Amino acid sequence: KQEVTQIPAALSVPEGENLVLNCSFTDSAIYNLQWFRQDPGKGLTSLLLIQSSQREQTSGRLNASLDKSSGRSTLYIAASQPGDSATYLCAANVDDKIIFGKGTRLHILP
Amino acid sequence: GAVVSQHPSRVICKSGTSVKIECRSLDFQATTMFWYRQFPKKSLMLMATSNEGSKATYEQGVEKDKFLINHASLTLSTLTVTSAHPEDSSFYICSARRRTLYNSPLHFGNGTRLTVT
Numbered sequence: 001k002q003e004v005t006q007i008p009a010a011l012s013v014p015e016g017e018n019l020v021l022n023c024s025f026t027d028s029a030i031y032n033l034q035w036f037r038q039d040p041g042k043g044l045t046s047l048l049l050i051q052s053s054q055r056e057q058t059s060g061r062l063n064a065s066l067d068k069s070s071g072r073s074t075l076y077i078a079a080s081q082p083g084d085s086a087t088y089l090c091a092a093n094v095d096d097k098i099i100f101g102k103g104t105r106l107h108i109l110p
Numbered sequence: 111g112a113v114v115s116q117h118p119s120r121v122i123c124k125s126g127t128s129v130k131i132e133c134r135s136l137d138f139q140a141t142t143m144f145w146y147r148q149f150p151k152k153s154l155m156l157m158a159t160s161n162e163g164s165k166a167t168y169e170q171g172v173e174k175d176k177f178l179i180n181h182a183s184l185t186l187s188t189l190t191v192t193s194a195h196p197e198d199s200s201f202y203i204c205s206a207r208r209r210t211l212y213n214s215p216l217h218f219g220n221g222t223r224l225t226v227t
Contacts, residue, residue, distance in 0.1 A: 041221075041223065043116070043221040
């Protein structure tokens, strides 16, 4: 059974710092892995999707990597801003089921 | 980009009544839609997978008679919470995937906050 774990559960960093969010999954037979952002009481915004054949994807200040063999993905946020404060979720697509981690609550200190 | 519209965004109902939540893909056809439930400070929990024209597939522990899912067209899926109770109060989110693109990203609605009094 696929399990997705995100570490840390919460993170506070000063504005301007670079940071890394971690996601691990137990079943390496994933189709893809997707990172989302969720603001309080809101739905999800897709940030990056990495196919199983890819190793990383970039969008603006965001870079996501995927290492299937070790069951890990990271989301790198460069030059963090207060507007980046949100909960970040990773989700692994396994056999057409999307399994979410519990998320990392990120707070950027102005 | 792809847009998924979920309605209503908030609903308050009395215990014992039923509530219907709609999920629409506005600019693409969605063969498959997913329904999730999120408890406070918890991750999203997949409730069921909805395929157009067929019965939904429910996850273990989800009562299919309580959470009725209908996917009548390629752009609309509905979740009806029947005989709602306070413990059904939660945040419900739907997602959709483009037709024929099995490995495409999911697009999410903005969620529905259900409060049962």
